[in-house]
Amino acid sequence: MASQKSFAKGSAAPGPVAKGSVRLYSMRFCPFAQRSRLILNAKGIKHDIININLKDKPEWFLKRNPLGLVPTLETSTGEVIYESSIVCDYLDEVYPERKLLPSSPFAKAQQKMLLEHFSKVIPYFYKIPAGKNSGEDVSALEVELKEKFGKLNQELVNKKTKFFGGDSITMIDYMMWPFFERLDVFDMKPCLDKTPELRKWTECMSEDPAVKATRHSVDTYKGFYKTYQAGNADYDYGL
Numbered sequence: 001m002a003s004q005k006s007f008a009k010g011s012a013a014p015g016p017v018a019k020g021s022v023r024l025y026s027m028r029f030c031p032f033a034q035r036s037r038l039i040l041n042a043k044g045i046k047h048d049i050i051n052i053n054l055k056d057k058p059e060w061f062l063k064r065n066p067l068g069l070v071p072t073l074e075t076s077t078g079e080v081i082y083e084s085s086i087v088c089d090y091l092d093e094v095y096p097e098r099k100l101l102p103s104s105p106f107a108k109a110q111q112k113m114l115l116e117h118f119s120k121v122i123p124y125f126y127k128i129p130a131g132k133n134s135g136e137d138v139s140a141l142e143v144e145l146k147e148k149f150g151k152l153n154q155e156l157v158n159k160k161t162k163f164f165g166g167d168s169i170t171m172i173d174y175m176m177w178p179f180f181e182r183l184d185v186f187d188m189k190p191c192l193d194k195t196p197e198l199r200k201w202t203e204c205m206s207e208d209p210a211v212k213a214t215r216h217s218v219d220t221y222k223g224f225y226k227t228y229q230a231g232n233a234d235y236d237y238g239l
């Protein structure tokens with residue numbers, strides 16, 4: 001297996017993407033990149049991963065994605081795609097095995113709308129840990145987050161399904177999951193106390209093979225986030 005160590009400025013560019021494979025530029029602890037890793041795993045897509053040092057990005061990476069963000073996908077014909085939800089939709093469209101987006105335009109639109117709502121929840125997964133780390137009172141933020149979780153919980157109650165797109169995992173579940181995976185790391189699990197369906201969803205998600213294949217242990221996450229919060233992120237933490 002190729003090294004998972006991150007590539008930094010000055011490093012030699014990796015060779016071309018092998019035919020029949022795709023390449024993901026990633027960072028081991030990035031929740032957005034994890035979305036793409038989940039889809040690659042769930043669909044069994046042949047791929048390689050190049051981890052990027054996000055504090056000191058290689059010039060050849062910035063040439064591929066001028067925004068300098070992971071995830072970035074590259075195909076064997078040199079197509080480059082970035083932005084996690086665009087990468088994931090692209091993979092679902094190109095690789096027909098185990099379709100993750102619904103075929104009905106309305107059901108697909110519903111997933112996109114839910115994702116749009118969820119994008120307004122994501123900042124809480126950053127603000128609360130950062131506030132706790134600097135000793136601030138985050139109780140008001142936690143109240144707001146619980147309210148948002150209440151809405152997601154109601155979605156599951158209304159649908160009467162285990163997952164957000166039905167009784168099996170679909171795209172929307174994988175798009176939301178990486179952020180929930182980190183609740184334990186920041187001692188935020190109690191935010192799920194009043195939302196039993198949502199909590200059950202997190203339990204069901206934890207059993208999924210793609211989730212198991214892409215996750216780190218809580219201790220590894222804690223170790224990485226300690227370096228991140230100290231302003232000295234160690235992207236190779238635990239290797």
Ligand SMILES: N[C@@H](CCC(=O)N[C@@H](CS)C(=O)NCC(=O)O)C(=O)O
Pocket residue numbers: 027029030031032033054068069070071082083084085
């Ligand atoms: N909207 C982007 C967000 C991706 C993102 O923020 N990735 C972070 C790592 S978790 C990144 O690449 N940061 C590098 C930087 O901001 O320079 C997506 O969904 O792909």
